[in-house]
Amino acid sequence: MRNIIDAKGLTCPQPVINTKKALEEIKEGILTVIVDNVAARDNVRRFAESQGCTVMVEEDNGDYRLEIAKGFPREVGSKPGEARGNDNIVIYINSDVMGVGDEELGKILMDAFLKTMIVAHPQPRKLIFVNSGVRLAIEGSDVVGYIKEMEKKGVEVLSCGTCLNFYGLKEKLGVGVISNMYDIIESLTEADKVISP
Amino acid sequence: MDDPNLIVGMERAEDAGVYKLSEDLAIIQTVDFFTPIVDDPYMFGQIAAANALSDVYAMGGKPLTAMNIVCFPIKTMDISVLREILKGGLDKMKEAGVTLVGGHSVEDSELKYGLSVTGTIHPSKVLTNVGAKVGDRLILTKPLGTGIINTAIKGGMATEDSIERVTRCMAGLNKRASEIMQEIGANACTDVTGFGLLGHAFEMIQGTGKGMTIDVASVPVLPEVMNFAKMGMVPGGTYRNREFRINKVDIDTKTSPYIIDILFDPQTSGGLLIAVSEEKAEELVKRLRKEGIEDAAIIGEVMGDSEERILVQ
Numbered sequence: 182m183r184n185i186i187d188a189k190g191l192t193c194p195q196p197v198i199n200t201k202k203a204l205e206e207i208k209e210g211i212l213t214v215i216v217d218n219v220a221a222r223d224n225v226r227r228f229a230e231s232q233g234c235t236v237m238v239e240e241d242n243g244d245y246r247l248e249i250a251k252g253f254p255r256e257v258g259s260k261p262g263e264a265r266g267n268d269n270i271v272i273y274i275n276s277d278v279m280g281v282g283d284e285e286l287g288k289i290l291m292d293a294f295l296k297t298m299i300v301a302h303p304q305p306r307k308l309i310f311v312n313s314g315v316r317l318a319i320e321g322s323d324v325v326g327y328i329k330e331m332e333k334k335g336v337e338v339l340s341c342g343t344c345l346n347f348y349g350l351k352e353k354l355g356v357g358v359i360s361n362m363y364d365i366i367e368s369l370t371e372a373d374k375v376i377s378p
Numbered sequence: 379m380d381d382p383n384l385i386v387g388m389e390r391a392e393d394a395g396v397y398k399l400s401e402d403l404a405i406i407q408t409v410d411f412f413t414p415i416v417d418d419p420y421m422f423g424q425i426a427a428a429n430a431l432s433d434v435y436a437m438g439g440k441p442l443t444a445m446n447i448v449c450f451p452i453k454t455m456d457i458s459v460l461r462e463i464l465k466g467g468l469d470k471m472k473e474a475g476v477t478l479v480g481g482h483s484v485e486d487s488e489l490k491y492g493l494s495v496t497g498t499i500h501p502s503k504v505l506t507n508v509g510a511k512v513g514d515r516l517i518l519t520k521p522l523g524t525g526i527i528n529t530a531i532k533g534g535m536a537t538e539d540s541i542e543r544v545t546r547c548m549a550g551l552n553k554r555a556s557e558i559m560q561e562i563g564a565n566a567c568t569d570v571t572g573f574g575l576l577g578h579a580f581e582m583i584q585g586t587g588k589g590m591t592i593d594v595a596s597v598p599v600l601p602e603v604m605n606f607a608k609m610g611m612v613p614g615g616t617y618r619n620r621e622f623r624i625n626k627v628d629i630d631t632k633t634s635p636y637i638i639d640i641l642f643d644p645q646t647s648g649g650l651l652i653a654v655s656e657e658k659a660e661e662l663v664k665r666l667r668k669e670g671i672e673d674a675a676i677i678g679e680v681m682g683d684s685e686e687r688i689l690v691q
Binding site: 192193194197198201218219220221223224225226227228231326329330332333334335337354355356357358359 | 529532539595599605607608612614617621632634637
């Protein structure tokens with residue numbers, strides 16, 4: 182069965198909200214969303230892609246028809262690789278220093294690692310900070326500027342909420358979002374490659 | 379309008395009107411009101427007042443008096459909501475040292491609130507969005523992203539933390555930023571509102587032949603905005619702003635498209651965008667940060683002979 186949502190005449194964020202609800206109800210399948218403006222078209226496409234779906238758009242008499250495939254890559258006419266980017270690389274940082282040894286050297290290395298990562302190709306999809314690693318993502322840390330720069334280039338930045346609470350730093354998070362073990366595990370298991378400096 | 383005392387009128391997209399009363403005194407007038415953007419009526423009152431007062435601050439002036447403008451659906455909404463809104467507005471006026479002198483209310487199917495504000499300034503100290511010189515640094519005093527977060531709030535996706543942060547940001551007065559800017563001396567100023575950062579930045583170079591660069595890595599952005607932009611929580615206004623001005627903007631290929639959305643995101647009660655000479659720029663940012671305007675940053679530079687284009691890099 183095909184699910185169709187008619188979101189014509191609705192203003193943002195309503196088309197996205199309707200899409201979100203409908204996608205939550207299906208495990209896999211194709212959802213068709215019809216919208217009548219560019220803002221809604223792009224927002225619905227972004228939302229679906231951020232949820233790991235592949236999206237095809239057709240213009241139809243001034244309306245836009247989005248075919249959203251959830252749970253499996255579409256066979257015909259789709260390029261999943263394009264929608265999802267290249268390899269899914271996740272950088273997992275579980276300490277505020279790089280490597281084991283002299284503390285000060287470890288800091289210098291971490292600084293250099295994050296600074297160099299900004300210009301690395303391909304870019305990682307996610308940066309995950311756990312344990313004392315969360316100190317790096319705090320407002321005022323020496324490297325928060327590098328991390329912000331990566332975020333601006335589209336890298337998703339996640340910091341472990343339990344760790345932020347433990348160190349009393351939750352209010353000071355300077356970049357990215359607070360995450361939980363469930364999301365972190367999902368990010369690690371879905372990754373093609375996990376790099377831990 | 380050929381009144382010789384009219385210093386700033388309607389020819390350009392300015393924040394407020396300025397009229398000379400005497401050689402050393404000019405009056406600034408502005409009006410602004412809108413529909414609720416947050417659920418909490420008290421905070422909405424604060425935000426609407428801060429937003430209306432900002433137009434006077436953007437000219438470098440001192441607001442003195444204000445009048446409430448209210449549209450209220452008295453038949454369908456409890457009067458206590460209006461009381462809270464007015465209380466929020468009044469508290470913000472007190473914080474700004476502004477006296478409420480009256481107001482006007484009408485019945486309307488949709489709630490709206492704002493202020494008409496009157497202020498003063500020395501005629502030679504008026505700052506408009508023209509006057510930026512080649513080599514000037516551009517300073518932004520508040521982080522971007524209120525439009526995107528407000529859309530995420532409507533979509534039920536924003537966390538309590540981000541609602542609290544964006545509300546505090548929008549309710550913040552541009553008062554100290556304006557006073558410090560006048561103390562140190564700037565060349566041009568506007569506040570970042572409905573047309574987004576790039577829209578208002580373009581007004582600074584429109585018709586001048588100059589250009590500007592914006593350094594995306596230095597632009598302050600509210601937490602989680604990037605994430606919401608990726609999830610499609612982008613207001614229609616952002617798309618319209620981008621459509622309107624994208625032909626004036628050159629974008630470095632490494633820049634994420636989400637950043638461009640953030641640079642075009644319509645702001646409610648946004649920060650000041652100040653053009654200041656290179657020598658004074660660091661000092662101004664340092665002072666702003668020291669006095670609690672922590673997000674203030676140098677985000678770009680005014681360029682010569684650039685055919686009125688903005689380079690985002």
